[in-house]
Amino acid sequence: xxxxxxxxxxxxxxxxxxxxxxxxxxxxxxxxxxxxxxxxxxxxxxxxxxxxxxxxxxxxxxxxxxxxxxxxxxxxxxxxxxxxxxxxxxxxxxxxxxxxxxxxxxxxxxxxxxxxxxxxxxxxxxxxxxxxxxxxxxxxxxxxxxxxxxxxxxxxxxxxxxxxxxxxxxxxxxxxxxxxxxxxxxxxxxxxxxxxxxxxxxxxxxxxxxxxxxxxxxxxxxxxxxxxxxxxxxxxxxxxxxxxxxxxxxxxxxxxxxxxxxxxxxxxxxxxxxxxxxxxxxxxxxxxxxxxxxxxxxxxxxxxxxxxxxxxxxxxxxxxxxxxxxxxxxxxxxxxxxxxxxxxxxxxxx
Amino acid sequence: xxxxxxxxxxxxxxxxxxxxxxxxxxxxxxxxxxxxxxxxxxxxxxxxxxxxxxxxxxxxxxxxxxxxxxxxxxxxxxxxxxxxxxxxxxxxxxxxxxxxxxxxxxxxxxxxxxxxxxxxxxxxxxxxxxxxxxxxxxxxxxxxxxxxxxxxxxxxxxxxxxxxxxxxxxxxxxxxxxxxxxxxxxxxxxxxxxxxxxxxxxxxxxxxxxxxxxxxxxxxxxxxxxxxxxxxxxxxxxxxxxxxxxxxxxxxxxxxxxxxxxxxxxxxxxxxxxxxxxxxxxxxxxxxxxxxxx
Numbered sequence: 001x002x003x004x005x006x007x008x009x010x011x012x013x014x015x016x017x018x019x020x021x022x023x024x025x026x027x028x029x030x031x032x033x034x035x036x037x038x039x040x041x042x043x044x045x046x047x048x049x050x051x052x053x054x055x056x057x058x059x060x061x062x063x064x065x066x067x068x069x070x071x072x073x074x075x076x077x078x079x080x081x082x083x084x085x086x087x088x089x090x091x092x093x094x095x096x097x098x099x100x101x102x103x104x105x106x107x108x109x110x111x112x113x114x115x116x117x118x119x120x121x122x123x124x125x126x127x128x129x130x131x132x133x134x135x136x137x138x139x140x141x142x143x144x145x146x147x148x149x150x151x152x153x154x155x156x157x158x159x160x161x162x163x164x165x166x167x168x169x170x171x172x173x174x175x176x177x178x179x180x181x182x183x184x185x186x187x188x189x190x191x192x193x194x195x196x197x198x199x200x201x202x203x204x205x206x207x208x209x210x211x212x213x214x215x216x217x218x219x220x221x222x223x224x225x226x227x228x229x230x231x232x233x234x235x236x237x238x239x240x241x242x243x244x245x246x247x248x249x250x251x252x253x254x255x256x257x258x259x260x261x262x263x264x265x266x267x268x269x270x271x272x273x274x275x276x277x278x279x280x281x282x283x284x285x286x287x288x289x290x291x292x293x294x295x296x297x298x299x300x301x302x303x304x305x306x307x308x309x310x311x312x313x314x315x316x317x318x319x320x321x322x323x324x325x326x327x328x329x330x331x332x333x334x335x336x337x338x339x340x341x342x343x344x345x346x347x348x349x350x
Numbered sequence: 351x352x353x354x355x356x357x358x359x360x361x362x363x364x365x366x367x368x369x370x371x372x373x374x375x376x377x378x379x380x381x382x383x384x385x386x387x388x389x390x391x392x393x394x395x396x397x398x399x400x401x402x403x404x405x406x407x408x409x410x411x412x413x414x415x416x417x418x419x420x421x422x423x424x425x426x427x428x429x430x431x432x433x434x435x436x437x438x439x440x441x442x443x444x445x446x447x448x449x450x451x452x453x454x455x456x457x458x459x460x461x462x463x464x465x466x467x468x469x470x471x472x473x474x475x476x477x478x479x480x481x482x483x484x485x486x487x488x489x490x491x492x493x494x495x496x497x498x499x500x501x502x503x504x505x506x507x508x509x510x511x512x513x514x515x516x517x518x519x520x521x522x523x524x525x526x527x528x529x530x531x532x533x534x535x536x537x538x539x540x541x542x543x544x545x546x547x548x549x550x551x552x553x554x555x556x557x558x559x560x561x562x563x564x565x566x567x568x569x570x571x572x573x574x575x576x577x578x579x580x581x582x583x584x585x586x587x588x589x590x591x592x593x594x595x596x597x598x599x600x601x602x603x604x605x606x607x608x609x610x611x612x613x614x615x616x617x618x619x620x621x622x623x624x625x626x627x628x629x630x631x632x633x634x635x636x637x638x639x640x641x642x643x644x
Contacts, residue, residue, distance in 0.1 A: 072443055074387075074450070119628035125442040126385035126583070130575050131628050134621035137572070145612035209642055255457070258450045265447055311462030318455025325448045326436045 004344050018190065035179055039172035046171040050243055052283035053178040054236050059263045059275035060189045061232020066261065067270035068193060069225035070205030071120050072129045073113075076233050077256035078136035081143060083109040083234025084241035084252070085150055088158045091242075093149075098161040102238045109234025110227040112139070117226030121219045124208070136254055144249040155248030158241045178239055185232060190272040192228070201225055202270070255314065262321040268331030277332040282317070289313050352484035357601045359487050363495035364560070365577075365597020370498040371553035371570065372577035372589040373505065374546030380522035380584050381542040384434055384445045388453035389550060390571020395456050396422055396551035397471075397558040397567055398464045404472055411474065415555075422551035426544035434543070435536060457568070469563045471555070494556040501552065502590055505545075509586075518542060522584070569617065573600070576620035580627050582637020592635060596620055 004023075009015040019025055039046060062076050073079075083105035090101040116135035120128050143150045150156065160169045161177060168174045192198045200221045203211035212218050241247045259282060267278025294309045324331065371393060378386050386392075399421055403414040433452060437444055475493040479486045509515035521528045521538045529535050550571075557570050577596050581588025604616040633639045 066443070070443070072446060116625070119625070119632065123628055123632045126379075126446060127579065127628065127632060129385065129387065129446050130579055130624055133572065133575070134624045137621045138618055138625075141614065141618045145614065255454060258454050261447055261450060262454075265444075269443075305462065305465070307461045307463065307465030310465070311458045311460070314454050314458030315462060316458070318451045318453070318458060321451030321454065322433055322448055325444050325451065326433070329440070329444060 016194075035183075038179075039175050046175055048283065048287050050171055050175055050178050052279055053175070053182040054240050054243065055260075055263070055279040055283055056182045056276055057178075057185050057239070058233050058236035059260055059267070059279045060185050061229040061236070062260050063264045063267075063269070063271075063275045064189055064192065064201070064232070065225050065229030067264055067274065068198060068205060069201040069222065069229075070124075070208075071117065071222060071225055071229075072125070072261075073117075073132040073226075073229065074129050074254070074257050074261065075116065075132035075134075075136035075139070076229075076260045077252040077254070078139035079109045079113050079230040079233035080237035080240065080256075081139055081247075081249070081252035082112045082230075083237030084247050085143060085156075085237075086234065087238035088156050088241045088247060089149060092156065092158060098163065098242065102161075102235060105238035106231040106234040109237065110231035113226045113230025113233070114223050117223060117230075120222045120226070133254070133257075136257055140249050140252060151248070153249065155246055157246050158244075160245065161239075161242040174243055178243065181235065181239065185235070186272060186276065189275075193272065197221065197224060205270070258321075259317060262317060262324075264331075265321060265329075266324045266331055268333030271331070271333040273336060274331055274333040277336070281332065282320075285316065285320070286313065289316065353605065355483055355485040356487070357605045358598060359482060359485055360491055361598035361601030362594045363487075363491040363597070364557075364601070365594035366495040366498035367553050367556045367593075368570065368573050368577050368596055369590050369593020370501060370549055370556075372574040372581070372593060373502065373586060374549035374553075375574060375578050376581075376584065376586055376589050377518075377542045377549075378546045379578075381518050382434070382521075382539040383442070385442070385449065386546060387446060387449040387575075388456060388571075389546075389574055390568035391453040391456035391460070392425070392547055392550040393554040393557070393571045394460055394563075394565070394567045395425075395554075396547070397554035397563045398460055398469075400551070400555050400558070401464070401469050401471060401563055405469070411472070418551055418555070419548055422547040423544045426547035427540055429547070430540045430543040434539070438536075438539075467565060471559050471563065474555070474559045490560045494560060497552070497556060501549070502586075506586070514538075514541060573620045576624045578634075579624050580634055582634030584638055585634070585636035588634055588636030596623065599623060 004021060007021055014020070019028055038049065042049060058076060058080055062073060065071050065073050086108040087098075087101035087105035090096045090104055091098055112135075116131060119131045123131070144152055146152070147154075160167055161174065162168070163177075168177055193202075200211065200216045203214065203216055204218065204221060204225075208218060237252075240251075244251070263278030263282050264275055265278070266281055267274030267276065289312060290309075294312065298309070328335065371389060374392075375386055375389055378384055396418060400414065400418050403409050403417050404411065407414075409417065429452065433448060434445070437448055475490045477489065479488050480492060481487075509519055517528065517533050518538050518541065520531075520533070521535055525535055528538075553570070553574075554567060557567060573596060577589055577592045580595060581590075581592030600616050600619050603619040607615050607619075627634065
């Protein structure tokens with residue numbers, strides 16, 4: 001980690017610390033204060049913030065799997081669906097408390113992810129991409145047709161999350177739940193990257209044969225990566241189900257899986273800040289397209305083609321993914337690093 | 351018995367079209383090492399474009415076809431020139447993701463221009479059903495199979511004898527050696543994308559003449575993935591053999607498994623085949639098993 005000029009390490013603990021300087025701590029505390037008081041003054045933006053928070057959790061999981069371990073997964077929305085339905089079924093049909101549903105959602109999605117990740121030992125790249133697409137379709141197909149349990153096409157209504165006796169009904173109360181889980185998962189991801197497991201992931205991503213020669217058990221670590229990545233997806237799915245209060249098989253399409261890949265690319269693969277940037281970027285664009293741009297254009301005098309509203313968002317997202325890959329493949333996180341470096345050196349740029 | 355024959359013939363003929371679309375994938379994969387995940391969307395786009403030309407612009411069928419082929423060639427050129435060329439020599443992850451971005455974009459574009467979700471092409475083939483033994487097959491299926499086989503034959507001749515075809519095979523074998531011989535590799539990439547788009551267009555027209563234009567055409571592209579996985583990513587013959595196998599499995603499965611499982615089992619059979627192939631024989635029936643060195 002590059003440090004501001006004049007900051008030196010005297011102990012290992014200092015070297016390992018995430019928050020080093022006084023500025024870091026000030027910014028951290030400032031951010032926490034903003035987040036804790038957000039429900040007081042964010043108003044209607046809270047629901048956007050909640051959705052982005054859920055997306056951040058899922059994208060962080062995908063980043064561990066794809067960004068750190070290099071195993072491409074195009075079935076992330078499918079794994080989210082596993083989590084969402086596990087949690088919904090456990091709390092609604094079996095009457096278990098929400099925390100049990102949340103954890104089991106993560107575990108169930110992780111296990112399903114491990115099953116579909118098993119081909120990753122023998123194949124990679126395109127093959128794995130197709131295997132995970134297959135996972136997406138098989139999962140959604142099962143959900144759609146297992147009507148006794150999942151409600152099929154009619155969907156399922158889900159109750160608000162309850163912690164003990166506390167029922168989190170409003171967006172504001174759910175913001176604390178989603179926000180704290182998002183912060184925890186970012187913290188977990190940041191620290192995971194520095195452990196033995198995280199280093200093994202990076203070694204596998206960079207060259208899996210070399211990693212195996214060095215004594216990393218490929219099968220084990222790839223499955224761990226799939227489990228962790230899909231665990232996050234399951235948690236995100238469960239939170240989504242209890243936040244949206246209704247789920248059906250159409251909520252988790254293949255295009256969402258593509259969008260998650262797009263998010264971590266836009267944010268920056270293999271960085272902790274990447275998924276956050278990506279999820280916020282995409283989330284805000286999605287919100288402003290559907291809530292501001294399209295209504296404004298529709299109310300103006302210009303005659304729009306009939307497919308404008310539904311076709312615009314996929315076109316914009318597709319274009320963003322393509323442009324980022326061509327122009328800035330290291331994503332927003334890299335830009336952020338450049339900005340920080342420039343800020344530290346200013347006004348002397350050398 | 352008539353039922354079985356019926357399923358078999360339908361499956362085999364539809365499988366030929368899958369194989370045709372899959373050939374486009376194999377071409378691009380072999381020459382440039384790019385996995386084209388936008389295959390289904392290319393099929394969808396060119397079918398809608400055909401609809402636009404034949405129905406909305408009212409062109410006669412032969413003229414419409416020429417325009418569609420020109421459009422497909424242009425599309426292939428555009429995609430290669432502006433989207434994939436900047437990414438030459440990038441990791442496979444970026445190459446896969448950019449085609450996903452392209453897929454997303456095309457899907458939006460199609461909804462944007464043709465908001466109707468269903469449309470039908472004008473009749474391209476005679477409609478009288480055809481009797482083979484006890485089975486009744488509509489002629490469209492047979493025409494689709496014949497056209498696919500004819501195109502496959504033409505393509506094999508092209509790769510065998512034409513200069514460009516030989517250069518493309520050489521590129522697939524060793525890019526650097528080809529470059530050293532003075533063959534412009536980027537032009538080869540461009541050609542392979544044009545071929546892929548034309549094949550996708552022909553496949554799309556054949557599929558939509560059978561079942562109409564729906565979003566299900568994207569699924570046709572996805573089935574082409576199971577064809578290439580089963581046949582082997584870098585084998586033309588593999589695609590041509592695996593196509594009918596997938597079509598057969600799908601139709602027989604729909605016929606005989608639906609009472610045992612849920613309706614719509616047809617949609618997932620190709621994906622289940624993918625997963626099984628990955629576990630049993632990951633490089634497919636005819637694929638070359640890559641031996642990697644550090």
